[in-house]
Amino acid sequence: MDTLRALSAFVHSVELGSLSGAARALDTTQPTVSKLVAGLERSLGVRLLRRAATGLSLTEEGLRFHERARRMLEDYGDAVADARAQVQQPRGLLRLSAPVTLGQRHLNAMAVEFLRLYPDIELELVLDDRFVDPREERIDVSLRVGGALPPDLVARHLGSWPRVLVASPDYVAARGKPRTPQDLLAHDYLRYAAGDDGVLLTGPDGPVAVPVRSRYRVNNAVALLDSVLAGAGVSLQPTWMVADLLAQGRLVRLLARHTGPAQELHLLYAPRRQLPLRVQVLVDFLAQRVAALPGAARGKGR
Incomplete structure (x- = not known):
């Protein structure tokens, strides 16, 4: 049995979901792929795949074997590339x-x-x-x-990247800027749905916890940022996410001497x-x- 061909047939069958898909990827026929996988199972003495009209599924032994087989093929491919001096051209x-x-x-x-x-x-x-x-x-x-x-x-x-408090210019014009962390209690605070109520800030006098409550929570960071840009409230955002918006004037930083957890x-x-x-x-x-x-x-x- 050609072990490398059999391993390739097995891995492709699993990752493409069918013997026919593996056959197309390997430029061979479905019976050839089926024969290679069956030969691999015989040599190992275990059943790797369950075949049904609805498709293929891995047995418990096949699940454990698949990851190692895939890595073996990757290592072989890397070794071949190195031997052919292709290692200098990533592909x-x-x-x-x-x-x-x-x-x-x-x-x-x-x-x-x-x-x-x-x-x-x-x-x-x-x-x-x-x-x-x-x-x-x-x-x-x-x-x-x-x-x-x-x-x-x-x-x-x-x-x-530290987190900073931000709001839109329209929100600031309508509601004003908080001067101290406790002033956040009088503002609409927006937060990610998975977070806890309250906000922890670190400033010149050390850490301070403010028990803000959020009327609006959302489980998507892009939607949360869009809400801040639309003027819905104040939010604590990582600098990688808002630095360009602050530079463009689309957001305003609040409590500039305070930051949230990085x-x-x-x-x-x-x-x-x-x-x-x-x-x-x-x-x-x-x-x-x-x-x-x-x-x-x-x-x-x-």
């Missing part, structure tokens, strides 16, 4: 995950620039506010904003003895570009 598919707002406001433009720099690379940008585990979801690099860092992933610190940005990826060149150039590119986002403060990395 292949990359999958990058990031929070929705960061992707919309900054990463999309970075992705377009990256593709211009590396014409042999394909890039898939997956925007999702939930934590995406690179190993479980076939992600090469994940950009993490805040939150706990998984101990079994490599975490490259990119920088720290947001830490990290790149996460699975540990490997040697990163494929396509992954390494993406990591280096993002580390440079993201670190240059406006409003960054010096922070401690991991």
Whole structure:
């Protein structure tokens, strides 16, 4: 049995959802793919796939085997590229995950620039506010904003961005500016739905907690920012998100001597003895570009 062909047939069948899809990707026939997968199962002594009219599904053994098989094929591909001296020209598919707002406001433009720099690379940008585990979801690099860092992933610190209080010029004209943190109690405070009531600020006299309550909460950061721009209230926003809007005069900073808890940005990826060149150039590119986002403060990395 050609083990590499069998592994490739199995991995493609899983990731494309059918034997026929794998056959098209491998430029062969469905019976050939079926024969290769069946031979792999016989050699392992376990069943990897359940075949039904509705499609394919992994057995418990197949689920565990799939990730290792995929990595083996990646390592083989990297070794072949190195042997053919193609390692100096990054190529292949990359999958990058990031929070929705960061992707919309900054990463999309970075992705377009990256593709211009590396014409042999394909890039898939997956925007999702939930934590995406690179190993479980076939992600090469994940950009993490805040939150706990998984101990079994490599975490490259990119920088720290404080949160600042902002409102629209129209809101300030109608309601005035707060002069002290306690003045926020008389203002409409907007917050992310998953956060707690109240706001924690740090100023010249140290930290202060203000028990503001929010009549409007939303679980999308872009919608929250749009509400602030529309004059609906005051909000605490990371500087990477609002620095350009402040410079343009579309937002006004409030309580300029106070900041909220900073947001830490990290790149996460699975540990490997040697990163494929396509992954390494993406990591280096993002580390440079993201670190240059406006409003960054010096922070401690991991």
